[in-house]
Amino acid sequence: MKPARGFPDSTFATRVALAQERMETAGIEALLLTTPADVAYVTGFLTRFWESPTRPWYVVVPATGAPIAVIPEIGVPLMARTWIEDIRSxxxxxxxxxGVTRLAGTLAEVVRAGGTIGVPSGHETHLRMPLADWRMLRDRLSDRVFSDDAGILRALRMVKSDAEIDKIRWAAGLPAGTFDRMDEIAAPGVALSEVFRSFEIACLRDGADRVPYLAGGAGPDGYEDVISPATDAALAAGDVLMLDTGAVWDGYFCDYDRNYVLGTPSRRVADAHRRLIDATQAGFDAARPGATPAELFAAMDFVLTGGHGTGAGRLGHGVGLSLTEPPSILPADHTPLVPGMVLSLEPVIETVPGRIMVHEEMIVITPDGADWITAPIGHDLLRLDG
Amino acid sequence: MKPARGFPDSTFATRVALAQERMETAGIEALLLTTPADVAYVTGFLTRFWESPTRPWYVVVPATGAPIAVIPEIGVPLMARTWIEDIRSxxxxxxxxxGVTRLAGTLAEVVRAGGTIGVPSGHETHLRMPLADWRMLRDRLSDRVFSDDAGILRALRMVKSDAEIDKIRWAAGLPAGTFDRMDEIAAPGVALSEVFRSFEIACLRDGADRVPYLAGGAGPDGYEDVISPATDAALAAGDVLMLDTGAVWDGYFCDYDRNYVLGTPSRRVADAHRRLIDATQAGFDAARPGATPAELFAAMDFVLTGGHGTGAGRLGHGVGLSLTEPPSILPADHTPLVPGMVLSLEPVIETVPGRIMVHEEMIVITPDGADWITAPIGHDLLRLDG
Known part of the structure; x- marks a missing residue:
């Protein structure tokens, strides 16, 4: 069933209360948030206007009470439709x-002299404001301490509520029909760029709010990489074609891919795909509360390389308000998995030097283990015989 | 004619040489670039993978010679297809x-002890890397000076080459057909969200690489704001409908809008549109080398308010590798216009309290004055009588 858009105000109030508990433990009197996903997480503010790098947007989470938005005037009507009541512009x-004076004044109201302001500073974060303004802010508040946010946003956003999972499932369902009908889109002679274009159009037609991410590749033994834009080169019989998509619904992403072969796969390609599916299944089987991404990596890597370690940086990651977010499925990530974490499992195999195949499915951790978010595909490569 | 994708290597070499001239003047021994547009400007690296916030990407522009890319391994094949030869991953x-050690080592190679590293820090910039890594980098290079980039990227990117202008013109042409055929998309009873969806699909079909920005609104006397996502509310007879789009082709944006009336406009709405067109024309007439955005603002504001100053933050902006970029058409911007600057002219009128209408066209500064990039529309509101 299609989820409702948005969340009740109580959802945001709960998120903020959980943040405030952790803030108290960490000795942080206020959080300063600046990025689209962090701002959306505590306010519900969603807009494509983030595409404009011109203006900074600030949300302050005080030790108690609701967040305060300190934002450009152009955003006030939209922010006023969220649960946020204290909007300064x-x-x-x-x-x-x-906005620096406005922001400094707001922080000074909610953080005592000597108090600490937490700013997300770790991996996968950045500060979306001009560096010069950041320096000015710190000068204005030189008697306050600016520190990391103690990983609070990371920790909270990693664990999704049932309502968030429903939205992610819905987002993941949007490209599914198109993945099933790839024979209408892709065939020998069609330019890869046309395949991408048709795919994105189909995702929008099927209900995606937007398709911020679409990548892939094609070639006889796989593809050179997974982040290149599509070229106008025509698909050829025997090619392996991969499309990897991040479609968004109500702010939440999916992130998964499908591989196809145009005609009959070579044994090398068929075997690689089989192994990718086995590795994905091994990751799924290892996924349960208390397991760690490092353990999922080991389980998947054992299938991929016999445990020798893949050259890939990681074999999956969190998915939510960002296309990719913590945790990362890699040996150094010992985050204990808990129910509600949404992960992509993304094994990679080098088929011949310089050519890879990548498979990607999405799962959610449950009290007993894990559930598939995507409908996992089988060992056999999907064939486009058109 | 459809432009070729990409640029010759010599284009990037010229951009870098111009940056290096300014670096020498400013006493900057290297630039550190981290954002999609800045990285694309000096390397030609274009990917939708920027959507993933997980990994930082660094490009170092030394005092002489080509830039050095310090990037995640996942991006090496794509970066290797650009003119950049020194790629560290x-x-x-x-x-x-x-990547901090890799980056610090690279900067230490090209910047002497005591030398200055320039990082874009002013308005409309941010540093796309974790704050903790930024601190670590500065600790590692504590005998180097980190400073602003002296506005070098801003200054260079603001002035477009003929080849860039061709790409922007092409991008601007992509939604033009859809704007002309809005009667196929929008009518009373159709949800605004469906109009947006159809519009985006049509832009893709007509050749946009992607449509990162699409906003607008609808209502009897205009709309409440211009950054909200579309709701499922149905259009009604008499509504003013506005769509504002940023479609991208080969990395370059367009940014303009069109207003429509469903049926017959009220006199208030018709007059507001007429004045918006007059204000746009006044901005165009004032646009020539040596004029300033402040003068364009004054010319437009005189038409809009008689010179009393509009409440809008600005009445237009630069467009290029970003949806919005410097300069800004506002009273404080005294940047002398020079040939090659691409601007949007974006007047706004409050029709009734809390309701606005916004018009937006794009122009380019020429040696003699300005040219339209978009085909400017006339005084009469476009009507959807379907």
């Missing part, structure tokens, strides 16, 4: 003071 | 050291 861009 | 994510 300025006419941005302002070359003299683009 | 690491298997990211690495929780211990996510």
């Amino acid at each position: 300025w006419p941005s861009p302002d070359y003299t003071d683009d | 690491w298997p990211s994510p690495d929780y211990t050291d996510d």
